[in-house]
Amino acid sequence: MxxxxxxxxxxxxxxxxxxxxxxxKGKAVVVGGRPDERxxxxxxxxxxxxxxxxxxxxxxxxxxxxxxxxxxxxxxxxYREYSGRAFQVLLxxxxxxxxxxxxxxxxxxxxxxxxxxxxxxxxxxxxxTMRAETSLNCSIGIAASRLVAKVSSDQAKPNGVLWVIPxxxxxxxxxxxxxxxxxVGKVTEKSLHALGIRKVGDLTQFxxxxxxxxxxxxxxALAGKARGLDAGGWxxxxxxxxxxxxxxxxxxxxxxxxxxxxxxxATLARLSEMVGRRLRENHLYARTLQLKLRYxxxxxxxxxxxxxxxxxxxxxxxDEVRSLFRQNWKRGSRIRLLGxxxxxxxxxxxxxxxxxxxxxxxWKNALEAADRLRDKYGESAVSLxxxxxxxxxxxxxxxxxxxxxxxxxxxx
DNA sequence: TCTGGGGTCCTAGGACCC
DNA sequence: TCTGGGGTCCTAGGACCC
Numbered sequence: 439m440x441x442x443x444x445x446x447x448x449x450x451x452x453x454x455x456x457x458x459x460x461x462x463k464g465k466a467v468v469v470g471g472r473p474d475e476r477x478x479x480x481x482x483x484x485x486x487x488x489x490x491x492x493x494x495x496x497x498x499x500x501x502x503x504x505x506x507x508x509x510x511x512x513x514x515x516x517y518r519e520y521s522g523r524a525f526q527v528l529l530x531x532x533x534x535x536x537x538x539x540x541x542x543x544x545x546x547x548x549x550x551x552x553x554x555x556x557x558x559x560x561x562x563x564x565x566x567t568m569r570a571e572t573s574l575n576c577s578i579g580i581a582a583s584r585l586v587a588k589v590s591s592d593q594a595k596p597n598g599v600l601w602v603i604p605x606x607x608x609x610x611x612x613x614x615x616x617x618x619x620x621x622v623g624k625v626t627e628k629s630l631h632a633l634g635i636r637k638v639g640d641l642t643q644f645x646x647x648x649x650x651x652x653x654x655x656x657x658x659a660l661a662g663k664a665r666g667l668d669a670g671g672w673x674x675x676x677x678x679x680x681x682x683x684x685x686x687x688x689x690x691x692x693x694x695x696x697x698x699x700x701x702x703x704a705t706l707a708r709l710s711e712m713v714g715r716r717l718r719e720n721h722l723y724a725r726t727l728q729l730k731l732r733y734x735x736x737x738x739x740x741x742x743x744x745x746x747x748x749x750x751x752x753x754x755x756x757d758e759v760r761s762l763f764r765q766n767w768k769r770g771s772r773i774r775l776l777g778x779x780x781x782x783x784x785x786x787x788x789x790x791x792x793x794x795x796x797x798x799x800x801w802k803n804a805l806e807a808a809d810r811l812r813d814k815y816g817e818s819a820v821s822l823x824x825x826x827x828x829x830x831x832x833x834x835x836x837x838x839x840x841x842x843x844x845x846x847x848x849x850x
Numbered sequence: 851t852c853t854g855g856g857g858t859c860c861t862a863g864g865a866c867c868c
Numbered sequence: 869t870c871t872g873g874g875g876t877c878c879t880a881g882g883a884c885c886c
Contacts, residue, residue, distance in 0.1 A: 450886095470854080477854050480886090493886075499851045539857090539886045621859095623884050655860075656883095672858075689855060726878085736853070742879055775854090782878095 439604055441547045441557055442677065443531075444579040444587035445564070447524065448596045450541035451481035453574050454520050455510055466491075466507035473501035473509045476691055480512050484596065517541075523572045531564055534678040542591075544584055546677040561599045583668045584677070586610065589618055607666025612639030619663050621656075629653075638664050682783070683720060687728075688712040689777030695734045697772040706763060709778040710756035715809055722783045723748035727755055729762040730777030740779075741766050748784045751801050755780065 447453065451469040456462045466486035471477045479500050482491040489504035500507065521540045528535050531554060534546035547560060554560035561578045568576050579591030580601040587602075589611065594600035602610045611618075616638055617627050633652075635641055641649075641664035649657035662669025675681070688709045696702065706729075717724060728742040741762045749755065759778050767773070 476852090480854080494854085496851060496853050499853085502851080541886075621884065625883060684858070685856090687856065691854060728879090738881090740880060744878065777855090 440582055442581060442584050442587040443545045443547050443561060443564070444584070444591040445528065445543050445545060445568075446577050446579075446591045446595070447541040448575040448577060449481060449483055450574070451512060451517060452483045454516050455513070457573055458516065462508060462510075466504050468497070468500050468504070468507045468509045469512050471497055471509065471511055473497050476693060520572060520574065524568065524574070524576075527564070527568050527571050530567065531560065534676075536677045544587065544677045557601055558599065561601070565599060581607070581666075583607070583666055584673050585620065585663055585668050586666045588620055589614070592618065608642065611664065611666055612637065612642070614638050616641065619660070621663070622660075683722070684783070685779060685781040686713055686716045686720070686722070686724070687777060687779035689730060689775055691732075691775045692773070695772035695774050697770050699769070702767070702773055702776060703760060703763070705776050706759055706778065707756050709776065710759060711752045713778050713780050714750055714752035714755050714805065717750035717780060718805060718809060722785060723750050723787070724780035725782035725784065726780070727758045728779035728781070729759045729766070730775065730779060731763075731767065731773060732775035734772045734774055736774065739766065744782065748782070751798070752805060753801070
């Protein structure tokens with residue numbers, strides 16, 4: 439029998455902003471941007487939530503609900519820092535930790551009784567330590583499965599601890615709305631409602647095979663979840679079993695839609711660089727590159743291409759997505775969003791292609807040097823995108839800032 | 851309501867191969 | 869000639885999460 443804690447920081451982004459500006463405390467605060475900007479709410483304080491503001495709501499809508507709220511920009515670096523501090527606190531309680539996102543973690547507390555006492559006592563100690571070390575509140579759910587721990591931390595909010603005693607899972611879940619089950623969103627909720635299923639308890643009245651015939655693989659998992667089991671996919675894995683990233687992407691929504699091909703291609707160059715840089719940081723090579731286009735009417739298209747040979751080189755990424763862009767963009771039509779997405783990763787250096795190897799090696803060195811410059815002098819220090827208007831290709835292809843590459847031994 | 855950005859996982863069809 | 873079946877890879881789209 440396992441003991442899993444799910445630790446979820448309360449109104450995380452808002453709470454961190456309050457640490458930097460204590461005058462925000464107790465007020466209606468919306469993190470995400472200015473109320474007249476394109477964008478959505480990243481987080482809302484409990485005060486703002488009273489007016490119906492919630493995350494993912496368009497900022498303009500949030501303003502209509504709560505015009506007196508204070509709107510602030512998000513600060514990802516601050517959130518990363520505090521997320522790291524929270525992680526350090528968790529490490530004192532168990533080595534088996536999994537950050538599920540920037541503001542929540544699973545921690546496997548099985549077998550820590552001699553060190554930390556029974557679950558509730560350990561949870562209160564953790565709660566206290568978190569408060570003392572980070573000045574942030576969290577809520578903690580305790581259960582024998584990840585799923586129930588997650589749902590119970592949500593029920594414990596704000597600033598609470600809730601333990602679902604083994605054997606009580608079904609009773610705990612039964613009265614809750616089906617929407618409380620992680621993975622049940624708007625669409626699934628609607629189809630469940632159509633079947634007369636509103637509460638988790640209603641789900642347990644149907645048998646597995648019916649749910650499977652209706653919802654496929656997901657229906658089968660759902661039957662298990664309704665009974666408190668970590669059924670299906672990710673929930674099944676051990677806490678802390680690290681999984682490699684499956685994709686890296688960057689996208690940009692314009693403040694105002696544009697049909698200017700130079701502007702659009704410069705954005706693609708910048709997004710390609712950002713993706714390339716992340717690939718190099720993670721020592722990954724991508725075979726599949728994908729372009730994402732969103733037009734003014736919000737219609738969205740993706741177009742992908744898989745390369746013979748995986749890459750982490752900015753210009754190779756850019757060449758690919760630009761050609762996808764040129765093939766698919768309805769010329770002149772106004773674009774709302776562009777995105778560049780890399781996937782099908784290979785961890786190792788791709789097989790050298792004999793002719794291109796020296797060039798490839800010089801490029802790699804040049805890009806790593808550029809990454810170091812950016813670390814030192816900031817993101818705008820080095821850019822392909824800034825060279826876009828006028829002579830991008832010449833600059834890039836003829837003259838990489840090269841240290842001479844080490845020659846790889848040729849394949850037999 | 852006028853809809854971000856970064857991810858994960860699943861489905862489904864077509865190509866291609868044996 | 870009127871048509872199998874399974875496996876894998878690729879592509880596109882969509883639900884969902886924070």
